[in-house]
Amino acid sequence: MNVTLEMTYKTPKGAQTVFFSDTMRAEQALIIAEDLERTGRLKNITFSDTRGHTWSLKELRKFLTEIETEPHHLTVYFDGGFDQGTKQSGLGCAIYYEQNTKSFRLRKNRLAGDLETNNEAEYAALYLSLQELEELGVHHLPVIFKGDSRVVLNQLSGEWPCMEPELNKWADRIEDKMEQLGITPEYRLISRKKNGEADHLASQALQKIEIASNAERPQAKK
Known part of the structure; x- marks a missing residue:
């Protein structure tokens, strides 16, 4: 904070x-x-x-x-990819946080088959990160969300209207989950290059390579 x-x-x-x-x-x-x-x-x-x-x-x-004993100083990187040929989506997120004076990185991806566009995949990837935050026990804390989707970040921050029904449903789900967890979001748009980790996780999901890890790090990522 x-x-x-x-x-x-x-x-x-x-x-x-x-x-x-x-x-x-x-x-x-x-x-x-x-x-x-x-x-x-x-x-x-x-x-x-x-x-x-x-x-x-x-x-x-x-x-x-x-x-001090709970996850805090949280930064989330998220990305979603959509394969037009297979109609499958890859979701990826990396969560950096501190707990008990130590720094950790959680990585998670998932293959989804019920989405229709890349923007939906981006929303779903952010929602996946919220599910992981919930599993960590995060509540009533500020969280920084970083991604390269201008559509998702600008719509969630209220800068752009959300006109598509499916995207609006995802935005509502995300806002409801944040309210449930007491999370105060801060959205930051970053370049695709800086979002390489989450992008790689999403790509691995499309290749049916499942990633789920949570490990201590020497220093927290800024």
Whole structure:
């Protein structure tokens, strides 16, 4: 979770002013706030997250302690491919997250035979990632979703209207699942090159190569 830090600083002679920080990870903001608090010159400390929620120092400290043992700092890469010849779709997703001070990567793909277009496959791939997040026990956290489908990301973010009935059904399913899990999404459009991992997983699914793994990594992917 990313936050901004707002603090009121007071000098020994009584002069005071308010400072606002850049956006940073909550853990980093907490370290800075606690360090500044030790000066004895901070009057108020407030944290604001990307969802518009505000936190006191005590509340943020408690929250970070509670989620430490759960998956957090989540980034999802997704991609879907549609084979016009076989009418089959390959779905792929890679989920990067942290848990117990360690970094992990989950990879999953699936072959689907009930879709009709590439855009449907892209939506289905994102929905597959939500099912995997649910299996991980993710709830009430912000999640970054990265993909190369301008249609899916712009429709889900509300920038483009969703006129096709089938795509609208997928959008509703995704939004319902996110609401159920309490996920606050952040959508980021990336190039096909940067989405190579999810694309490869989708291609493997079309080749009937099943992938399902979850392994620790030395560092989290940014």
